[in-house]
Amino acid sequence: MIAPAILYALVAAVANVVGGLLITSASPRGIRVQRMLLGFGAGFMLAAAFASMLPHAIEIDPDAGMVALFGYLLVHVTQHILTPHFHFGEETHHEAMVARWVGTAALLGLLLHTFFDGVAIASAFDVNASLGLVVFLAVLVHKVPEGVTIASIMLVSGNSKRRALQGVVLLGATTVGGVLLTSWIQPLAQHGLALSAGVTTYVAASNLVPEVQKQKDFTSGAGVIAGVLVYLLARLVLGGLDV
Ligand SMILES: [Zn+2]
Ligand SMILES: [Zn+2]
Numbered sequence: 574m575i576a577p578a579i580l581y582a583l584v585a586a587v588a589n590v591v592g593g594l595l596i597t598s599a600s601p602r603g604i605r606v607q608r609m610l611l612g613f614g615a616g617f618m619l620a621a622a623f624a625s626m627l628p629h630a631i632e633i634d635p636d637a638g639m640v641a642l643f644g645y646l647l648v649h650v651t652q653h654i655l656t657p658h659f660h661f662g663e664e665t666h667h668e669a670m671v672a673r674w675v676g677t678a679a680l681l682g683l684l685l686h687t688f689f690d691g692v693a694i695a696s697a698f699d700v701n702a703s704l705g706l707v708v709f710l711a712v713l714v715h716k717v718p719e720g721v722t723i724a725s726i727m728l729v730s731g732n733s734k735r736r737a738l739q740g741v742v743l744l745g746a747t748t749v750g751g752v753l754l755t756s757w758i759q760p761l762a763q764h765g766l767a768l769s770a771g772v773t774t775y776v777a778a779s780n781l782v783p784e785v786q787k788q789k790d791f792t793s794g795a796g797v798i799a800g801v802l803v804y805l806l807a808r809l810v811l812g813g814l815d816v
Contacts, residue, residue: 577698577702577705578695578698578705578752579749579752579753581694581698581705581706581709581712582690582691582694582695582748582749582751582752583745583749584709584713585690585691585694585709585712585713585716585748586744586745586746586748586749587745588716588717588719588720588745589687589716589717589719589720589741589742589744589745589748590720590738590742590745591716591717591720592716592717592718592719592720592721592722592723592724593720593721593723593724593737593738593740593741593742594720594724594738595717595720595721595724596663596720596721596724596725596728596737597724597728597734597737597738608662608788608793609792609793609796610714610715610717610718610796611661611662611718611781611784611785611788611793611796612781612785612788612792612793612794612795612796612797612799612800613714613796613797613799613800613803614714614715614718614777614781614800615777615778615781615782615785615796615797615800616777616796616797616798616799616800616802616803616804617710617711617714617803617804618711618714618715618773618776618777618781618800619774619777619778619797619800619801620801620804620805621707621708621710621711621773621804622711622770622773622774622777624804624808625697625704625707625708625808625816626693626697626704626708626766626769626770626773627641627767627770629697629704629766630766630767631767633700633766634763634766634767636764636767637764637766637767637770640764640767640768640771641767641768641770641774642771643771644689644767644768644769644770644771644772644774644775645771645772645774645775646771647685647768647772648685648686648689648771648772648775648776648779649775649779651681651682651685651686652682652683652685652775652780655678655682656678656679656681656682657669657675658670658675658678658679658726659678659679659682659683659726660722660780660783660784661718661722661780661781661783661784662718662721662722663721663722663725664722664725664726664728664729664730665729666729667729670726670729670730670731672730673730673731673732674730675726675730676726676727676728676729676730676731676732676740677727677730677732679722679723679726679727679730680723680726680727680740680743680744683719683722683723683744684743684744684747686772686776687719687744687745687747687748687751688747688748688750688751688754689768689769689772690712690716690748690751690769691747691748691749691751691752691753691754691755692751692752692754692755692761692769692772693708693712693751693765693766693770693772693773694708694709694712694748694752695751695752695755695756695765696755696761696762696765696766696769697709697766697769699755699762699765699766700766703811703812703815703816704815704816706807706811707804707807707808707811708769710807711773712748714800715776715781718781720741720744723737723744724737724738724740724741725737727740782797785797
């Protein structure tokens with residue numbers, strides 16, 4: 574099932590670039606929409622990770638629990654321990670952006686995660702098309718905020734608009750790369766779904782939810798619940814138990 578996975582990964586990659594363009598063209602309305610997407614994306618991703626990805630991973634992978642834990646920690650290390658400053662959403666901490674390499678480090682940290690966005694899509698399509706679609710949606714809902722995140726951190730740390738846009742194109746490209754490598758690298762094919770369940774849990778619960786908590790308004794908080802409800806709706810539309 575590599576062909577549809579590649580197409581969906583390309584759509585997701587375009588959403589990364591859209592997020593980057595929102596920042597480099599400084600559209601205030603776009604930024605508002607992307608803030609709402611943080612909560613919504615968190616809810617949809619949490620639901621997809623717990624209710625779709627993990628159960629399917631456990632069915633096909635005897636080590637699913639440990640592998641998911643490893644996936645979670647992998648993102649923690651690359652986005653927190655090895656990266657001096659990273660969080661989702663628009664970058665506003667000018668004081669933390671003393672050097673251009675801070676932006677580059679954040680980009681490198683996020684590249685592992687965007688690679689796993691592709692691994693997630695490919696390994697979900699390997700199980701069945703409905704799971705593939707749900708996981709694609711879980712990736713798509715956070716791709717615009719992802720582009721916003723990297724473009725703004727690169728700009729605030731003193732990189733040019735051109736570099737910022739190169740950054741978001743690279744994010745999209747690694748997602749497509751994740752799809753391709755999933756069929757070529759045996760451990761990825763075997764543990765891909767469990768790994769990406771851990772990665773998705775990190776992105777939802779440890780990248781997006783903390784941003785929602787910072788915003789302290791009803792809409793962002795309610796967005797999480799809306800994301801879960803839309804996931805449940807998607808399950809219904811896609812035929813219930815198979816998802
Ligand atoms: Zn910051
Ligand atoms: Zn992502």
